Amino acid sequence: MIEATRILISQIINAHPWCVTFFSFALGFSLMPIVMKVSIKKQLVVKPNKRSSHIGRIPNVGGMNIFSTFFITFLIFAIPPVVFSTFTTTDTNPNSQIALAGFFSIFAVGFIDDMIDISPKSKFMGEFISAFIIVVMANIRLTHFHGLFGISEIDPSHIWLSYLASAFLFVLLTNSINLIDGVDGLATGMGILISLFFGIYFQCAGEYELTQSHMMTASSLTNLSIMAYTLIGALAIFFIYNVFGGSSKNRKRKMFRRKIFMGDSGSLLLGAIIYVFVISFCQYNVSNINVRDTNTFFINASPAVALCALAVPLFDTLRVMITRIKKGNSPFKADKNHAHHLLLSLGMKHWQVTLTLISVDATFILLGVLGKDLHNWELGGLAILLGIAYTFTLWRILDYKKKKKGDC
Numbered sequence: 240m241i242e243a244t245r246i247l248i249s250q251i252i253n254a255h256p257w258c259v260t261f262f263s264f265a266l267g268f269s270l271m272p273i274v275m276k277v278s279i280k281k282q283l284v285v286k287p288n289k290r291s292s293h294i295g296r297i298p299n300v301g302g303m304n305i306f307s308t309f310f311i312t313f314l315i316f317a318i319p320p321v322v323f324s325t326f327t328t329t330d331t332n333p334n335s336q337i338a339l340a341g342f343f344s345i346f347a348v349g350f351i352d353d354m355i356d357i358s359p360k361s362k363f364m365g366e367f368i369s370a371f372i373i374v375v376m377a378n379i380r381l382t383h384f385h386g387l388f389g390i391s392e393i394d395p396s397h398i399w400l401s402y403l404a405s406a407f408l409f410v411l412l413t414n415s416i417n418l419i420d421g422v423d424g425l426a427t428g429m430g431i432l433i434s435l436f437f438g439i440y441f442q443c444a445g446e447y448e449l450t451q452s453h454m455m456t457a458s459s460l461t462n463l464s465i466m467a468y469t470l471i472g473a474l475a476i477f478f479i480y481n482v483f484g485g486s487s488k489n490r491k492r493k494m495f496r497r498k499i500f501m502g503d504s505g506s507l508l509l510g511a512i513i514y515v516f517v518i519s520f521c522q523y524n525v526s527n528i529n530v531r532d533t534n535t536f537f538i539n540a541s542p543a544v545a546l547c548a549l550a551v552p553l554f555d556t557l558r559v560m561i562t563r564i565k566k567g568n569s570p571f572k573a574d575k576n577h578a579h580h581l582l583l584s585l586g587m588k589h590w591q592v593t594l595t596l597i598s599v600d601a602t603f604i605l606l607g608v609l610g611k612d613l614h615n616w617e618l619g620g621l622a623i624l625l626g627i628a629y630t631f632t633l634w635r636i637l638d639y640k641k642k643k644k645g646d647c
Contacts, residue, residue, distance in 0.1 A: 252316055256442050256464040259316050263472025267308035271476060274304040275497055283354065285500060298497070299353055301477050302504025306346045308473035309512075310339065316469070317462045334377040335462055338515060341373035345413065345511045349503035359571050362503075363410070369511060370409040379518050380405035383525040385542050385615050392525075405518065412517065413510030415552040418559070419596075420506040422579045423589040424482040427474045427501065428597045429552065430509045434474070436548050436604055437516040438467030444523065444536040456523075463519050470512055477501060482590065517545045538611045543618035547607030551578070551600040554626040581633060585640060599629060 252258055278284065278298035285299040317335060348365030351357060357365075374380045380401050384390040393401045420426035445460030477499070484498035501509075524541035531537040538544055546553065555578045560570040568574075575584075582592040603622060610618040 252465070253461060256445075256461055257438070257468045259312060259465050260468045260472040260475075262316075263308055263312040263469045264475050265472075266312060267304055267473050267476035270307055271304050271480060271499075274298075274300065274307075275480075275499060278303075278499070279497075285502075297500055299500040299502040300350065300504060301481065301499040301501040302346060302349055302353070302506070302508055304499075305473045305477055305501060305505045306342070306508055308476070309469055309508075310342070312469045312472070313339070313466060317465045334379060335466075337377035338373055338379060341369050341377060342508060342511055344372055345369035346504050346508045349417075349505065349507040353502040353504055366410050366413060366507070367406065369413075370406040373511065373515070374402055374405045374409060379515055381408070381518060382522065385521075385525075387542070387615070408517070409511070409514045411553070411556075412514045412549065413507045415549070415556040416510035416513065417503060417506040418556050418577065419552045419579065420501060421577055422583065422592050423498075424478055424593040425579055425596060426506050426509065427478040427481060428593050429600060430513070431471050431474050431478065432597055432600060432604070433513055433548050434467040434470045434516070437520060438464050438471065440520065440536070441467060441516075447534070447536055456526075459519075460523070463516065466512065467516065470509075474509075477505070482593075513549070517549070520545055540607075540611055540613050540615045540618040543613070543615045543622065544607035544611055546619060547603040547622050548600075550603035550622055550626060551596050554630075558630065578633070581637060585636065 275298060278300045283298060283300045284296040313335075345366065348362065348369060351365075352362055381393070381404055382401055383392050384404075390400075416426055416430070419429065441460045441464035445457045445464060448457040448460060480497075480499050481501070521541045524538050527534045527537045531539065559574070559576050562576055563570050563572060563574065578596060579592050582595060583589075587595070603625065606622060606625060607618065610621060613621075
């Protein structure tokens with residue numbers, strides 16, 4: 240009876256990977272009160288400062304709940320010896336196990352930063368150690384530049400170029416997600432949207448590969464879709480607490496007694512997992528370039544489509560850093576020039592800022608889906624033009640508000 244139940248659940252999960260979202264959400268829901276209790280007891284909280292807009296001391300280690308939920312769920316459903324899987328150890332990509340070690344490493348870097356506020360130099364060192372584990376040891380890296388800088392497939396004799404570019408991308412993505420974590424629900428909501436996009440793609444591509452009897456590829460893609468759906472469930476429960484939890488001085492909301500922030504432990508972890516999605520997405524399409532006419536899920540402009548999925552965090556990070564350099568400041572010096580800060584200055588509430596920026600990212604994803612058969616430079620150029628248009632519109636609105644306030 241027990242074995243029959245296990246097999247049935249295995250078949251359901253492998254046929255419908257999105258089902259793990261419910262397990263992940265339920266697990267996160269059960270763990271969150273424990274995380275809240277520990278964080279308050281150990282004073283793992285953040286106080287209001289000149290760059291924050293919250294009231295009272297708020298626990299800032301929500302990444303503990305996200306990591307625990309993600310790790311346990313993925314361990315149960317996707318890592319051999321698994322509890323619920325029809326795939327064997329030889330079917331499943333062993334790099335997933337090493338990737339989990341990398342995720343733990345980046346989580347630890349963020350958690351230490353949340354507790355003692357380490358220097359940017361130490362933080363970057365920790366990020367590069369995590370990058371080494373995921374890029375080099377787990378071998379999750381770029382092997383093809385898709386014609387960028389005139390480079391297509393990277394020659395094995397220049398493997399250092401693959402490692403260097405992949406490590407740079409890892410650090411860029413983790414910090415981009417970290418930097419947009421400035422208003423309630425933004426980084427979490429963005430993570431849910433991005434994970435949903437990649438989760439659906441990996442699931443559909445895995446089902447296609449399975450019909451073609453490519454078991455190894457199908458199992459790897461199913462693992463990736465399970466990873467994405469697991470992350471959605473872990474993020475969803477945090478989103479509820481973060482957005483609807485109120486604060487320590489605001490108990491009017493009865494559903495949840497306290498607010499919690501994900502902290503660097505959560506945002507850096509989220510960026511690292513998204514890095515794996517991006518690399519796997521690009522690498523899958525590279526491996527299918529010779530059968531592009533027969534593979535329904537082949538995407539010609541896969542790097543540009545990935546850029547579209549991450550347009551808001553990437554574009555905002557690059558824009559802010561360029562602005563800081565132009566002003567003669569360090570690109571890593573914190574300020575209030577991010578898109579969410581500018582929208583807040585317009586009088587928007589946190590939920591309005593979050594909804595606005597998630598909607599903007601959704602339009603980029605739509606652009607990517609519609610332009611998937613274009614060349615990378617064509618789709619990438621359209622994405623950049625759209626980003627400039629959004630930025631120009633925001634600046635015009637800000638200028639109009641300043642003039643209106645001056646007239647008053």
